[in-house]
Amino acid sequence: GNSVTQMEGPVTLSEEAFLTINCTYTATGYPSLFWYVQYPGEGLQLLLKATKADDKGSNKGFEATYRKETTSFHLEKGSVQVSDSAVYFCALSDWYGSEKLVFGKGMKLTVNP
Amino acid sequence: EPEVTQTPSHQVTQMGQEVILRCVPISNHLYFYWYRQILGQKVEFLVSFYNNEISEKSEIFDDQFSVERPDGSNFTLKIRSTKLEDSAMYFCASSYKGGKGETQYFGPGTRLLVL
Numbered sequence: 001g002n003s004v005t006q007m008e009g010p011v012t013l014s015e016e017a018f019l020t021i022n023c024t025y026t027a028t029g030y031p032s033l034f035w036y037v038q039y040p041g042e043g044l045q046l047l048l049k050a051t052k053a054d055d056k057g058s059n060k061g062f063e064a065t066y067r068k069e070t071t072s073f074h075l076e077k078g079s080v081q082v083s084d085s086a087v088y089f090c091a092l093s094d095w096y097g098s099e100k101l102v103f104g105k106g107m108k109l110t111v112n113p
Numbered sequence: 114e115p116e117v118t119q120t121p122s123h124q125v126t127q128m129g130q131e132v133i134l135r136c137v138p139i140s141n142h143l144y145f146y147w148y149r150q151i152l153g154q155k156v157e158f159l160v161s162f163y164n165n166e167i168s169e170k171s172e173i174f175d176d177q178f179s180v181e182r183p184d185g186s187n188f189t190l191k192i193r194s195t196k197l198e199d200s201a202m203y204f205c206a207s208s209y210k211g212g213k214g215e216t217q218y219f220g221p222g223t224r225l226l227v228l
Contacts, residue, residue: 032214043117043204044156044219051214089156093213098169099144100158101217 002027006090006104013080013111021075021107023064023090031092033057033066033073034101038087047075047088080111115139117220119205125226126195134190134223136205145188146206146217147180149173156204162188163211195227 006023013019025031032051036044048057053068064075073090090104118137126132138145147159160170162180179191188207192199202224206217 034216036219041221043119043221044206046216046218049214049216091156093215095213099146099161099208099211099213099215099217100169100171101148101156102158103148103156105155 002031002092002094002102004090004092004102004104006088007107008105010108010110013109015082015111015113016079017111019075019077019080019084019109021088021090021109023073023075023104025071025073025090025092027071027092027094029094031094033064034091034093035062035064035073035075036089036091036103038089038106040086044089080109082111082113085109085111117205117207117218119203119220119223121223122221123224123226125228128197128227129194132192132195132225134192134203134205134225136188136190136220137186138188138205138207139209139218140186142207142209142218144168144208144211144215144217145180145182146208147190148204148206148219149201150204150222151198151201159190161211168211192225195225197227200225200227 034049035047037047048059050057050066056065087106089106091101145162150156202222205220208217
């Protein structure tokens with residue numbers, strides 16, 4: 001079946017540090033890949049997505065590249081801010097005709113000033 | 114910016130009681146979903162709903178669960194007889210289109226505690 005494995009954390013970084021959150025997936029088809037973020041007290045918000053191999057999603061300084069050969073979609077940001085403190089979820093959707101998202105466990109990031 | 118809303122934010126209930134979780138999806142969206150997250154575990158898909166019927170459901174979504182769109186704006190999840198293991202955060206989501214690349218917009222969740 002389909003699954004997503006991501007770094008679990010929690011992770012604490014200092015402001016302006018480099019961030020990488022690893023995400024790998026297993027899928028029977030050709031999935032679309034997503035990163036969602038959950039800020040304290042809020043719902044999951046789409047951060048970025050990619051729908052085909054070698055696509056790069058980007059938003060708010062975050063980037064992730066769809067790597068079919070390594071079945072990965074790692075999230076990176078060059079310089080984190082305190083406001084990036086949140087829980088980050090990697091997810092995929094696989095089949096045409098099925099809209100369900102399959103999520104990783106989520107990783108809590110805390111950025112200290 | 115339009116958003117998905119959910120009520121209540123927290124609910125505590127006794128085992129065996131019925132609960133109804135409410136969601137107001139984004140107004141022009143056509144696809145609706147429920148997910149849940151048990152503490153410390155992954156967010157799990159429960160059900161998707163389109164054109165007034167269930168389009169897909171997971172193994173978790175057994176006969177104790179039902180969904181309804183009682184009017185043009187609300188989307189509800191009913192748990193008929195709650196169990197301790199139903200304690201979780203329940204997220205509603207909606208999207209304008211279906212399909213694997215479409216963005217789903219999530220509400221803030223309802224935290225359900227079954228005692």
